[in-house]
Amino acid sequence: MLKIFIYNNFINFVILSKLYMIPKSHPRYESLIQREKIKDAYKEGYLADSGMIAHGRGEAFDYLIGEKTTLSSEKAIKASVATLLLAKNPVISVNGNSTALAAKEIVNLANETNSKIEINLFYRTEERVHIISNIYRNLGYENILGDDSENLKYINNIDSPRATASEEGIYSADLVLVSLEDGDRAEVLVNNGKKVIAIDLNPLSRTAKAVDITIVDNIVRAIPLMIKYAKQLKSKDKSYLKKIVNDFSNAENLKESLDLIEIAKIEE
Numbered sequence: 001m002l003k004i005f006i007y008n009n010f011i012n013f014v015i016l017s018k019l020y021m022i023p024k025s026h027p028r029y030e031s032l033i034q035r036e037k038i039k040d041a042y043k044e045g046y047l048a049d050s051g052m053i054a055h056g057r058g059e060a061f062d063y064l065i066g067e068k069t070t071l072s073s074e075k076a077i078k079a080s081v082a083t084l085l086l087a088k089n090p091v092i093s094v095n096g097n098s099t100a101l102a103a104k105e106i107v108n109l110a111n112e113t114n115s116k117i118e119i120n121l122f123y124r125t126e127e128r129v130h131i132i133s134n135i136y137r138n139l140g141y142e143n144i145l146g147d148d149s150e151n152l153k154y155i156n157n158i159d160s161p162r163a164t165a166s167e168e169g170i171y172s173a174d175l176v177l178v179s180l181e182d183g184d185r186a187e188v189l190v191n192n193g194k195k196v197i198a199i200d201l202n203p204l205s206r207t208a209k210a211v212d213i214t215i216v217d218n219i220v221r222a223i224p225l226m227i228k229y230a231k232q233l234k235s236k237d238k239s240y241l242k243k244i245v246n247d248f249s250n251a252e253n254l255k256e257s258l259d260l261i262e263i264a265k266i267e268e
Helices: 002-020 029-043 049-064 071-086 096-113 126-138 183-191 206-210 219-233 238-246 250-267
Strands: 090-094 116-119 152-154 164-166 175-179 195-199 213-215
Touching (some): 029 096, 049 096, 071 096, 071 238, 090 096, 116 126, 195 206, 195 219, 213 250
Parallel strands (some): 195 213
């Protein structure tokens, strides 16, 4: 434990040293900080190289929506939180990218919505799983799922390591929250009768179109806002929450997001 404590503090020192080199007055400050976190996650061994490409793709879409939470995204966030609170067995699926950018916030969201957290990786290795597990445990979350390779089940019709799922988690979940998801798994989860919420900056992706609710926003903004809404909504009765969900249309949400991108392109 002492070695882990010393290592974590050293890593934090290195990260902070790098961040202090970026002046807060820089117009790309937040974006550059996220890039540093992604690069460090790759160097630390828990983010696959393709994860850096995925982040860059998302960054491009973030730029097009003005790097801020839009009104349509906030409506999707509110509907997502209501759906999480209504679920019987909600699970937050995490990977290298989401862990690098929002691990602490994900733990807080799980606690506020009584959700489980499960590791699910496209390029799954025992080393990556071990590092990610320790990150969440060091944040005080002890019941991480998906880290025991010997006791994972397989979801049919997914031809990748992401087919693995823990029996008490994603395998039996009635709702799964995903981010930076591959379209194949998202579609299969939906076809298996699960409600799926996606945090995806690309409103044109297969995932965004397949799931029940798509939050077209950066995870670093979406998760904290979800926590805020969870604190407001968890005391509300089920009929109130169901109305929020029923009034939401993901098709309209995606159309509004695309309209904003078109406006941004014209203004550029």
